[in-house]
Amino acid sequence: MTRSFDYRPDIDGLRAVAVLSVIAFHYWRTVLPGGFAGVDIFFVISGYLITRQLVTDNESTGFASNIVNFYGRRIRRIFPALILVLTATLIAGWFFLVPSDYISLSASARYSAVGAGNLYFYWNTGYFDRAAELLPLLHTWSLGVEEQYYLFWPALLFALLHLTGRRMHIVASFLAFAVVAGLALTAHMATRDPKAAFFLPHARAWELAVGALVALLPPISNHTASEAFGIIGMILIAATLFLLPGNDAATGLSLAPSVIGAALLVWPRATSRTGAFLALPPLRRIGLISYSLYLWHWPILVFYRLANAEEFPAFNTAMALIGLTFALSILSYRFVEQPMRRLSVRRTATLSIAAALATVGVAFVIKQAAGFPFRLPPTAAVLANGATDYSQHRPNCHRTDKFNPPLSESCKYGDQSATPSVAAWGDSHAVEIADALGEIAARRGLALTNMTYTSCPPAQSFHSPLQVGCEAFNRKALDYLVSNTSVTTVIMAANYDLYSENRDQFWSGFEQSVAKLSEAGKRVFILGPHPQVDFSLPQNAARIAMTNSDPRIDIPLNRFIHQYAEVNEILDRWRSRYPGVTIFDPSQILCDTVKCSLIIDGHAVLADTDHFSMFAARRVAKLLAKQLWPLDNEAIAGQP
CATH class of the missing domain: 3.40.50.10140 (Toll/interleukin-1 receptor homology (TIR) domain)
Known part of the structure; x- marks a missing residue:
């Protein structure tokens, strides 16, 4: 079965919807409570594109060369921009993070640089925990899931193609069974261990398998069906984005509507209004830089909050931060992603692996140096x-x-x-x-x-x-x-x-x-x-003191009295x-006639969020x- 591997502008548009949803969720969670499901849309797109590429390559090249080329392309696609962001984040951490936070950042950078970020965050936090909201590399968990998927899926797919004599309907049947079984598994995990259902690859495999299944199905040739499936897909995604709550319950079956909606939109079809909408130039251009947007947006937001008493930015400031995210993403796409794609697969892979190992080395040095405590001004060190x-x-x-x-x-x-x-x-x-x-x-x-x-x-x-x-x-x-x-x-x-x-x-x-x-x-x-506060006062105060010689954290007296x-x-x-x-x-x-001061004579009055120091x-x-x-x-x- 031969498929042309043509460019799909509507898929780039869907990427734009996914990444903009994630960004909106992180800045304005109450407005788009299900925006995090943009990651699940990415999983479906990835499963579809990777499988289509593997099937196309399998028809023209042998297994060994196919595998080598696949991993080379994946490394070239993922690692250059990722290593750039990891490096920038470690540099920013030098100026904004207290030693304990810097050590934590270095650990997450080590795992993320080798495609295991999701495992680090599974072992150390929960995605919707308040503490997790201040981890600059938390978002790399999704890259870890994809990279672990890449480890086993090509070999399994080629084995299925060989054993079935490339009979796609049999392979598709296997994938359909895998989707149902995987959905049942993640639904079970969601009730027993929501964190595992969120972070671990076997709990997410069904989402990538849905995309892979669509890649093996015949295109939708009927115009009415094409229009209907597109509209249904958009409705399912919109319902998820606006109605699904962003908490630990957002796993398992609750993600099915967004996954099914994304599958209906990536399924090859006759022309449709939804396809034309997603292929609009503004969406398509955002889709082209969506990977860099995803990489940059989270550490920019986190470092802003770390420098501002963990507060979310006001609307105008948020728009400025998003503008910075777009600027860095455009530069990253133009001067890192694109040039690296023009190099040979072998050279790009070699450079990327070397850069990843160097990142691991630097992160290890940060840990061994106990986060370089000498960086802190005396006031910050006391706090x-x-x-x-x-x-x-x-x-x-x-x-x-x-x-x-x-x-x-x-x-x-x-x-x-x-x-x-x-x-x-x-x-x-x-x-x-x-x-x-x-x-x-x-x-x-x-x-x-x-x-x-x-x-x-x-x-x-x-x-x-x-x-x-x-x-x-x-x-x-x-x-x-x-x-x-x-x-x-x-x-x-x-x-x-x-x-x-x-x-x-x-x-x-x-x-x-x-x-x-x-x-x-x-x-x-x-x-x-x-x-009391809902953040670690000493760490927060110390972060402020790293950039402000007179750190202050106050609570209005009238608010305390009312509370x-x-x-x-x-x-x-x-x-x-x-x-x-x-x-x-x-x-x-702590309190005078106007306010209650949480920093007195250069000391934090709480040892954490609520206990007196x-x-x-x-x-x-x-x-x-x-x-x-x-x-x-x-x-x-x-x-x-």
Whole structure:
């Protein structure tokens, strides 16, 4: 069966639709929530074109020369522009990334340079995780899937052609079975491991197989069918782009409409309106540079966000960044992709492989040099170190389901010869405060006991979805505190944001604990909320400090007050209702009359997204200690 390998301008137009959808999704996810499905359209196009090329070559050349030429062309097509972007990204990382981020970038560059980016990201993150949104090479996962597809499909196809005597209908039947089986497999994986269904090649093979199947089917010669299939294909793709949510559920069967729609559009046909539309010069020209557009758009957006407190750009800025993406893509297409295609396959492949190995070498040096920490200005280095500025007692004193010693064996902070009169009870938001109070207590011959448990607020009958031992621990903790006459004061803390889904159970159980402690005559100090962020504060602040000598990250005071209005109202009600209850506001060290500052005296006040750094905890403890131990405020005031 002989097929002419003619140029299809409508396929370039479909490439344009695919890449523009991906770009729009990354910049304006709420406008085009299913735009990421543009990658699936690319898979179908790739499966179609590669299979058509292999079948055409098989009719004129032998297996060995066919395989050599195929891999040579694939290397020439993929690697020159890819290595350019990897190199540019590593260079940009030198100026914008803190050492830990730079090490992560170098690792992803090593994998991406050898066609295994999807495996790296499968092992290290999820595509829709917030952390993943700041990985400059995340988008190379799709190249890894394609390159792994190229490893086995040519040999399998040639074997099928040989065994069937080039009877295309038999090969097509095999592919149809593979599509159905592959779709069933990825649907199963999507329910068990959505990340695997997203990143791994065997979960995506059915999409490439759909394109391969279309390449083996006879062209659509009926004009009415051609028009109908084209319209249906456009409707399916449009429905996916505008209706499919961009989250972990976007795998398996949910991708079938976009894949089927793309297949209907690449299926060779008689002339149609959809084909004419996709072949329009503007779309066709964008399609020609679609590969470079895909490579450049993501690191440009990510580096902008890294330099701007992880915020998405405003519309005008976004358009400027997209304009830069187009400019670099045109230059890349003209001065890298096109010239390399004019070289011989062997020479291009040799140069590309050498460049890929050099990239791997450079990335390895970055790892061995620990991300070159000397690059950071002193201010940025201090801020970056905030990521490790947490209580060093966490591993041995902070409880989890796997580490839950008896309450009598709880860690004691302060003077080890003193009997604890204060207990810190709560989730991880109490850890650093307790540690900092212990430092003050040690200098005054006092002690306190640490009764903290991960993701476990001091609330009775609370079923923590993250720690199954929470409920039993809280029951024992309350009995212990009520019956222990040595402990006269209890400090209670919770990450109020974490329990919004179990709101009623949380507040009811928390109040039960407060009421019982108050009834037992204990002094109770409840720590109120403090500002939190949805990014790693030390790393973000350090990135800003790399390009700004006076880094600032602030939250408007009115926004903070509004966010926790209900929390503070409930706590104020308890203060009036229960004797001995004091509500302590830890945010007073951060907030003035206008804003809450998350960088104070060059230090990050959070060690991550929500936990106080020890730097901030010491400032909170200094104020809290004045109320805990009021007889020696002069000594406390002299402490740092």
